[in-house]
Amino acid sequence: MVESKFDPTIAQGVALSRSRFEDNTFSHGENLKQGVQTNWGTVQIRHHTEFEVVFNDPATNQLHPGVRETIKNGSNVYVDYPGYSDYRHIPVIGKGVTFQLPGSIDRWGMMCESDLEEVHRHRSLVGRLTRRFMASAILVTLLPLALQHFLGWDPYSSAGISLLGAGALTLLFRSRTAKPLSRSLEQMTGVMKVLAEGDGNLKQRLDASKFKADETGT
Structure with missing residues (x-):
């Protein structure tokens, strides 16, 4: 969320996440539907995997720099963010962009990321x-x-x-x-x-x- 006018109680930076963690069809790894193994047991969502999440920087407890710069500038491309520079021990790069859907008074943001090695592996x-x-x-x-x-x-x-x-x-x-x-x-x-x-x-x-x-x- 970039600018919530319909429901002002929704904080800036709150994201709705679902399909990314649905199963291993695309991620080919652990996910919340089938279970994520931790030192404290298996973390799993049994009924559905749609939830709200805020991407905060643990060092500052503020919005992640990638999210922040995307909201500020309307778009953002950088090697370290908006994707985390180290996601599950895999270096990633990302891009962020904001947009407004037809008929909606709210302004949204969208982020995507890709493994750094996959991006630079391409050979013509x-x-x-x-x-x-x-x-x-x-x-x-x-x-x-x-x-x-x-x-x-x-x-x-x-x-x-x-x-x-x-x-x-x-x-x-x-x-x-x-x-x-x-x-x-x-x-x-x-x-x-x-x-x-x-x-x-x-x-x-x-x-x-x-x-x-x-x-x-x-």
């Missing part, structure tokens, strides 16, 4: 394809020169070996790069097609562990 598909193509081109170019220099092969024999090498590298590129890329796109396209046709099962999940850290994985 263009770079990966270019590197593999360059490696193949260099190998095919140097192979006949090496044969001529070290083994004394004639140019025609070296050219023949170069052609065989080019064919082998083409097959290797097809099996190790082109086909996996095609399968990944086909899998995602199939799910999107089912959803777009209106009969989609929203419980369908893609195996994120099989995705590359590039545009296709994103």
Whole structure:
């Protein structure tokens, strides 16, 4: 909550949280619905996981700097917050933004965060394809020169070996790069097609562990 006009008793910075802690569908870890293990036993909400929470900085007992700056400036991006710089021992970065829903007199804020390693793990598909193509081109170019220099092969024999090498590298590129890329796109396209046709099962999940850290994985 940024500015509560409908119910002024709601304090600034109070957040309504639910889906994040619903189950392990997205978090893939401990959650309040299935239980969080602590030194004092299992903490669990049995009936529902919708609750109000305030993000206070333990050092100052004031609003977390990320929340504070988001409310103050209308938006905020910083490496340390609005997500905690260390969430469950995982470095995160975050972004905050404020908005007003149509028909609502209140102003709200929204925060999201992502693991620092996941954000910077992304590598462009263009770079990966270019590197593999360059490696193949260099190998095919140097192979006949090496044969001529070290083994004394004639140019025609070296050219023949170069052609065989080019064919082998083409097959290797097809099996190790082109086909996996095609399968990944086909899998995602199939799910999107089912959803777009209106009969989609929203419980369908893609195996994120099989995705590359590039545009296709994103």
